[in-house]
Amino acid sequence: MPTPAVTLFDPPGEAWQPVSPRLTPAVMVSRALGNGVPAVVAVAIVWLATQRADLTAATAAGLLAWTIWRVARSGAWVRSWGYAERDEDLCVVHGLWTRKLVVVPYGRMQLVEVDAGPLLRWRGLAKVRFVTASALASIELPGLTHADALALRDRMIALSDARGSGL
């Protein structure tokens, strides 16, 4: 039987396994672009629509501050991720603002997907997704090293086979 955990987001064992800290720069770039480009567009629209320097400057300042905040929080966000492989299931916690905990038994996994976009490849990382028949019980781990990702994938597939089918 599992030992009664102290609080909701405590690790089931000793500690959560973190995702790779090398993810942080990739998240920073992605957030800077994801926030920055729309911000530039928004500022341009405000300027073209109103032709008022004060409004434009205020918009720019606000959006810049938000972008900086998001970029600055990247490290904390990466550190908020944790996973634990238990005997029968995989647990994942993440999130700064809203903390989330997902538990999926190995036997329920239908698909394990490893993919890496340009940013992740730049950091030598990959994203691993565990898909079940329900979106609520699906898991995504954003930044594992290639070796970790492949090893985890293979372990998951082996365990999922051994523990029977998802349905």
Add this chain to the structure above:
Amino acid sequence: MSTDPEPCRHPVDPGTRDTDRGRRTHPLTPLVQAWIWLVGLALVLLREWAGGQRYDLGTLLRFDALGPKIVLPVGVLVIAANGWSWWTTRYAIEDEELRVEQRGLTHRLRRAAYTRIAAVDVVQPFAARLLGLAELRIHLSGDETLTLRYVRRTDAVELRQRLLAASADRLPDDPRDPLAVRAQADPASEHAAAPDPAERPQTRASRWNDAGGLDRVLLRVKPAELVLGALASVRLLALLAGLAAPVVLSLALGEPAVFGGVLPVALALWTYLSSQVARQWNYTLAQTPVGLRITRGLSSLTSETLPVERISMIRIREPVLWRLLGRARVELTIPGGIGNDENPSSLVALPIGRRADVRTVLELLWPGLDPAEVPTTAAPPRTRWIKPLSWRFLAAGADADLLLMRAGWWTRTTWLVPHARVLGAHADAGPLRRRLGLADVWFATAGGLDAATTTLDARSARALLDAEMARARAARAISAAPANTQPTQG
């Protein structure tokens, strides 16, 4: 058996070993499928023959706007296409499987091994019903549905009996199945498996009902109850208000254009009433030799056989106005096993009923089950800060067989999930919930309905999560044991 190696006429299609390619469905099929166009064609022709004379009906329907130019060619085309697809499609009932083969533009062979059959529905849409035809919807494990349309109603019912008997043969008898009826009826289902025309239970299926000789009706819902349920609904009030608003506005403003706003709301109202009343009309739950069967429908009659052992969740809904009347609705989900095209894996198991009816249905679906007996943990009083209306009702708990969760105020919902069907768990807490020491918990299952969810004290949420994952694991281990495909709710 005609399994002589036939010279390979169609090398592209390795599936056609047998010489017999089977038979076509009923010749009226293409016309029934396109009956609405047929009506259109008839109207057009009628007008032509009447020598362009303005019919009241024609002008009423704005028929000149559509005109023969559109209805005639499109109607002919649709009927021709349906005719072609009917001509090129054949089905065959083999010893081990049902085959449906299409040899139209693309060749397609679909095979349903009897062992894969999860449920069989007989559906009689309006036009087919008038002509004594029916559609057979065969749900296979793995989210696949095979449709056979249309065959004679009596043939459809017989075929269903046979398919279900064949598929039931593989299942070991459920020791928990309480109904002596099933045991008594066993010989009958064997007869059905090896059909002997003289001894087969005679079917009394008609366009009004769909009952076999051995069926025992367990529950009926009166139309008055359905109407009551549809009337006592916040949704109906909202729809009526939405209907009244454009009328009042157009009168007040003297602007007739606003009146057009009635149309979409009227459509929504129609959809609502048809789903609440017309589709559930004459709801009958019966015990048949091959399992529980639900029959219902006003214009089109549907008859579904429930593969009880595959149910992954039961959901009891009590909307706020129904609570005043003491009524509730029961829905269930069977992944890849049931339902219609709009909602492939869930269905309404009881459209409306009193508490006693709900208990009857639950007892039939999962014998020995009483949600009231499942020990639960309630949400702590501080939950009122985030769920001011529903906090007294929020709870979660489990007994040896089932996970139970309750939430909601507008619609009180109780979820029941067998431990073996729990797919995974999810908990989250935003800043407010963390401050209050609360968390939202979800347990997901496969299938169409939403996940069971409630708000709990954060620590008991984690305890529940861990305990439930352990129970689910144990239940899966039992259900994965050899020679047992039964659910582990027992």
